[in-house]
Amino acid sequence: MKKILSLLFLFVLFIGPCRPGATENLQSMIDEASDGATIQLENKTYEGNIVIEKPIHLIGKDDTTIKGDGTGNVISVRAEGVTLENIAVENSSMDRNSSEEYAAVKVYTNGNTLRKLSIKDSFHGIYLSKAHHNTIDQVQVQGSGDEEIAGQGNGLHIYYSNQNTLTNNEIEGTRDGMFFDYADGNIVLNNKMTKTRYGLHYMYSNENEFKNNIFTFNTGGAAVMHSNGLTLENNQFIFNYGHRSFGLLLLSANDNQIENNTFYMNQRGLYIDQATRNTIRDNHIYQNQIGIELWASSTDQIFTQNTISDNTIPAVTLGGTGNNAWSKDAIGNDWGRSFPILDLDQNRIGDHSAIYQSSLYELIEDQELTYLFLKSPAISIYEKMNELLNKSKIMFEDEHPLVSHPKKQGVLWIVVLLVLGVVVMMKMKFFPSKT
Amino acid sequence: MNYIWKEWKESIRSKGLWLSLGIIIIVSLLMLSRSSDFSLDQGFYLLLINLFEGLIYFVPILCLFLGAFSIFQEKEQKTLVMLVTRQESTLSFLGKKSLAIQLVLLAPTFVWFFIYLIPLKMNFVVDLRHYFLFLVALLGFILVFTQIGVFIGSISTSRMQIAGIAVVVWFYFFFLHDFILLSVLPTITHDNVQLFSVAYFLNPIQAVRMFLESGLGLYSFGNMSRLLESFMWLSPSVFFGMNLVFWIGVTFAFAVLLHRKEGS
Numbered sequence: 001m002k003k004i005l006s007l008l009f010l011f012v013l014f015i016g017p018c019r020p021g022a023t024e025n026l027q028s029m030i031d032e033a034s035d036g037a038t039i040q041l042e043n044k045t046y047e048g049n050i051v052i053e054k055p056i057h058l059i060g061k062d063d064t065t066i067k068g069d070g071t072g073n074v075i076s077v078r079a080e081g082v083t084l085e086n087i088a089v090e091n092s093s094m095d096r097n098s099s100e101e102y103a104a105v106k107v108y109t110n111g112n113t114l115r116k117l118s119i120k121d122s123f124h125g126i127y128l129s130k131a132h133h134n135t136i137d138q139v140q141v142q143g144s145g146d147e148e149i150a151g152q153g154n155g156l157h158i159y160y161s162n163q164n165t166l167t168n169n170e171i172e173g174t175r176d177g178m179f180f181d182y183a184d185g186n187i188v189l190n191n192k193m194t195k196t197r198y199g200l201h202y203m204y205s206n207e208n209e210f211k212n213n214i215f216t217f218n219t220g221g222a223a224v225m226h227s228n229g230l231t232l233e234n235n236q237f238i239f240n241y242g243h244r245s246f247g248l249l250l251l252s253a254n255d256n257q258i259e260n261n262t263f264y265m266n267q268r269g270l271y272i273d274q275a276t277r278n279t280i281r282d283n284h285i286y287q288n289q290i291g292i293e294l295w296a297s298s299t300d301q302i303f304t305q306n307t308i309s310d311n312t313i314p315a316v317t318l319g320g321t322g323n324n325a326w327s328k329d330a331i332g333n334d335w336g337r338s339f340p341i342l343d344l345d346q347n348r349i350g351d352h353s354a355i356y357q358s359s360l361y362e363l364i365e366d367q368e369l370t371y372l373f374l375k376s377p378a379i380s381i382y383e384k385m386n387e388l389l390n391k392s393k394i395m396f397e398d399e400h401p402l403v404s405h406p407k408k409q410g411v412l413w414i415v416v417l418l419v420l421g422v423v424v425m426m427k428m429k430f431f432p433s434k435t
Numbered sequence: 436m437n438y439i440w441k442e443w444k445e446s447i448r449s450k451g452l453w454l455s456l457g458i459i460i461i462v463s464l465l466m467l468s469r470s471s472d473f474s475l476d477q478g479f480y481l482l483l484i485n486l487f488e489g490l491i492y493f494v495p496i497l498c499l500f501l502g503a504f505s506i507f508q509e510k511e512q513k514t515l516v517m518l519v520t521r522q523e524s525t526l527s528f529l530g531k532k533s534l535a536i537q538l539v540l541l542a543p544t545f546v547w548f549f550i551y552l553i554p555l556k557m558n559f560v561v562d563l564r565h566y567f568l569f570l571v572a573l574l575g576f577i578l579v580f581t582q583i584g585v586f587i588g589s590i591s592t593s594r595m596q597i598a599g600i601a602v603v604v605w606f607y608f609f610f611l612h613d614f615i616l617l618s619v620l621p622t623i624t625h626d627n628v629q630l631f632s633v634a635y636f637l638n639p640i641q642a643v644r645m646f647l648e649s650g651l652g653l654y655s656f657g658n659m660s661r662l663l664e665s666f667m668w669l670s671p672s673v674f675f676g677m678n679l680v681f682w683i684g685v686t687f688a689f690a691v692l693l694h695r696k697e698g699s
Contacts, residue, residue, distance in 0.1 A: 195652075216477050219655055238477055241648070242655035243663060265481065367620050368660060369628075372635065375488070375644065378613030385614075 026050055026066070030058070041087065048074040048091075055081035060088075067091050073106040074122065082112045092122035094151070101153065103127035104141075107134060114139060124153035125174065128161040128183075136166045143174030145195065154179040155196070158186060158205075166191060171199075177218070180205040180227075187211075193218060199240075202227040202253075209233075215240060221247040221266065230256040237263045244371055246271040247288070250278055250298075257281070263288060267371065269311065272298045279304075281328075286310045286336070289374035293364075296320035304328040305402070309336025312374050314356055317395050318365050332400035343403040354401035357394050359386030442505065442535035451504065455497040456543050462489045463551055471558050479559035480651060483569045487647055490573065491640055495580040495608065498540070499601040502584020505536050507597055510696065525694050533585050533687065540581055541574055548573070565651050572647040575675065579639045579682045589690035612638045625662055632666045636674040639682060646675035 026046040031053075033039055038057040041064045048068040052058070052075065068074030068091040075089060084105065093102040103124035105114060110132045117139045119125045125141030128134060141155040155171030156178045158164065162185045169191045171177040177193030180186065183205045191213045193199030199215035200222035202208065207229040214236045215221035221237035223246075224230060230253070237247030247266040250256065252274045262284045263269035269288040270280065273295040282305040285291045291311035294301070296319040303326050308314050314335060326332055331349065335341075341350035360383065363370040373379060386392055446452040463486055470482035509532070523531075548570055555561050583604060591597045616635060623631050636642045648654035649671040656667055669677075 217480075217653065239480060239653060241653045243659070245655075265484070363617070363620055367623065368662060369620060369623060369631075369666060370617075372641075372666075373613055373617055373620075376613040376617075376641070378610045378617060381610050381614050382617050 030054075030056060036081075048089075049076070050074070051076045051078060052082050053078045055079050057083040058085070058087065059083070060086040062086070064088065065090065068093070068104070068122075070094070072100075073102050073104070073127075075105045077105065077107040077109060077112055080109045080111045082109070084112075084114050084117060086116045088118040088120075090119065090121045092124075094123050096123075096151070101127065101157070103153065103157065107131045110134065113137070118142075122153070124157045125155045125171065127157045128159060128164060130160045132162045132164065134161070134164045136164065137168055139169045141169070141171045141174060143172060143196070145173035154201075155193070157181075158183040162186065165189075170194075171196065176201040177215075179203075180208065184208065188213060192216075198223040198249075201225070202230065206230070210235065214238070215247070217241070219245050220249055221263075223249040223251070224253040224256065225249070225251045226253065228254045228256065232256065232258045233260055235261045237261065237266055237269070239264070240266045242267065244268075244368065246293075249273075250275040253278065258283060263291075267374070268293045270294075272301060274298060276300050278302075281305050283307070289313070289371070291315050293318065294322065294324065296322040299323045301325070302328050303333055303398075304331050306333040307336070308333055309338070309404070312379060313358060313360065313395075314338070315396050316358060316361055316364060317393075318361055326396050326398040327400040330400045332398040332402055334402040334404055335398065336404055339401065341401050341403050348403050350401040350403055354396075354398040355394060356396055357387060357392035359383060359392045361393060361395065438531040438535040439538055442532075442539045445505075445508070446539050451497075451501050452539070452543070455494075455501060455540075456547065458493060458497070459490065459544065460547060462486070463547075465489075467551075467554055467558065479555070479561055480565075480653060482555070482559070483565070483651065484648070484653070487569065487572065487644070491576070491644075494573075494576060495640075496601065496605045498577050498580035499584040499587060499604060500597070501540060502536055502581040502586075503588035503591065503597045503601055504594075506532060506585055506588025507591060507594065510592075526691050529585065529589060529687065529690050529694065533582060533690075536585060537578060537581055540577060544577065545570065545574065568650040569647060572643050572650070572675075575646075575679050576639060576643045579679060582683045583686050586686035586690040590693045590695055592695055608638055608640055613641070625665055628662055628665045629668055632668060635666075636678060637681070639678055642671075642675045642678035645671040 027050050029039055030050060033054070033056050035054050036056070038059060041058065041060045043061045043063040045065040045067050048066050049072050050066065064086065065088040066074055070091050070093055072093050074092050075084065089104040092104050095102065101124060103126060104119040104122035105117065106127045106129060108129050108131055111134065113135045114126060115137045119140065120142040126136055126139060136156060143152050143155065152175040154176040155174040156166060156169065158178065158180045160182045162183060164186045166178065166186065167189045172194050174196050177196045177199040178188065178191070179201045181203050184207050186208045188208065188210045189212055193213070194216045196218045198220045199218045200210065202224045203226055205227045209231045211233045212235065216238045218240045219242050221240040240247050245266060246268040247263040247270060248258065249271045254276045256278045258278060258280045260282045264287055266288045268290045269285040270292045272293070274297040276298065277300045279302045285306060285308045288311045290313045291308045292315040294315065294317050296317065299322045301324040332354070335354050339354045341354060342352060343350055360370065466482055466486040466489055470478045470485060552561065552566065584601065587597055587600045587604065591600060645654065649656065659667065
């Protein structure tokens, strides 16, 4: 009987169900699964690193975590058609001296789905390396925040990868929120990037669509460099506010469509340098310190139907005068209340040009500390003074400016005025002033 | 304590405190309505920054007048002469009076912004630490300008004089100080940028703004150039603290030294 029990014990020990928690066991569960199998993970922490080399579905529960050993990628996907869902992934290598850049999830193949992943304590969040037609949805990446830029990776790093779909992801505190390097034809929808260096960073990436994303509290909202044919629509660039920050940078970027985006309270709403043939249409650019900073190296931009109002400086042209159009098909931009425009024929297009002169361009070109004064009321006096001394230069001339719609007053205004009236009346009656 | 009680009773009977508080309340409610269009997490910070930018237009001038007229009232009603001749030195009188004015002005402001937390909580995700930082910035701002107001009241002999000096001081800090710095900006190099930095942060408006924006994590100083690094040779909170100490100290000292007892 003893012998039988001992044999049974040994059988259970070696042949029985895997002990989750051991690296080789999660790896072996994956290795032993057949192609297309679904592995349902438990509410516990599994040890990585793991490599997936067959098309399987790895589905976690609310508290499922895969924790790397800090020496490499936590999950490497080397097969096509893999699904990772509902898993927290953490602790990739942070080594910068390695020949490889590590990530919580590194994908080398096509047609995979990564959904509802929560990533932290990793260099890059998700790294697509020459991987196409993948879907990344509802992924949260939490970076280390305040460390030096080089010490952090990117939330989503897309390298030589095309036709991927990135939707509903939230990235915070990484180097760049999403970094596209030689990546074409990707669709990026409904993502939030906050407290990063650049929320979005395109390098040598063409024909991508970028819609309904929100960029807040970044050093730069989106930096589009050496990339052409992008569509940026309905995005919000808000509060990218630091020293020399911007909502959207176009650097050597050509033939891009920038439509219906909101640029609000950035140090510079749009910052355009060495870029050509971009169309900037129907955007709302307001309450930035500089609405549009346009360097003369940039030519043939078209600005039309934009609302550009309440910025300290609506637009500034630096380094000379470039050849850019401030209207298209006789439709210009709405420059807000600071540009009183006559519209006698009431066709919503002004009867005369909107011209903006400024003397600050020289200071901005020559002295970076000028940005420290952009919120100062002294700027208006400085501008007036230089206008009188004929030191101003025309920054833009919109020949067909749009006439502003009068704003509707909120109900709160009426309530506040009523309350104020009552208070004043009460005070006059009950608290006569002491003389 | 007597000074504080006396100041409080005088203030609630006069229009100045109510007017100032009324404007602060109205502006903060209007800003709340403007910011509520934004999402839960952004809206809170947009509100704080917009509110601060709104308040800095009139809080300095109101504080200057309140501080100055409160001192001048003692001259007008001849209570100053009685206080100073019988029991108080000018130093002690101005010290206690300053404390009383500051407390009477700061307490209702603090109470209002405590109440203001209720609608704020209903509309946004509120970070209490950052809200407290906003209050510190605002109260510090009030502190400096009220103390400058006390100085104006102490050296003035007529209401017209107070009005004139207060407007000039407000104009200086609001426009002239930065205008002068803008004018010398082309001459600033790495060698003299620290001196420029001292002059820049001598303006309470800039010092408080920088303290607030960097404290809220909105204004980052990452990847600074060498010039900017030299410019920010102290942290914004240290600049803010030094600005507070400098202006309160200097204006109090001059209020005592240049004090004039008579008032017309």
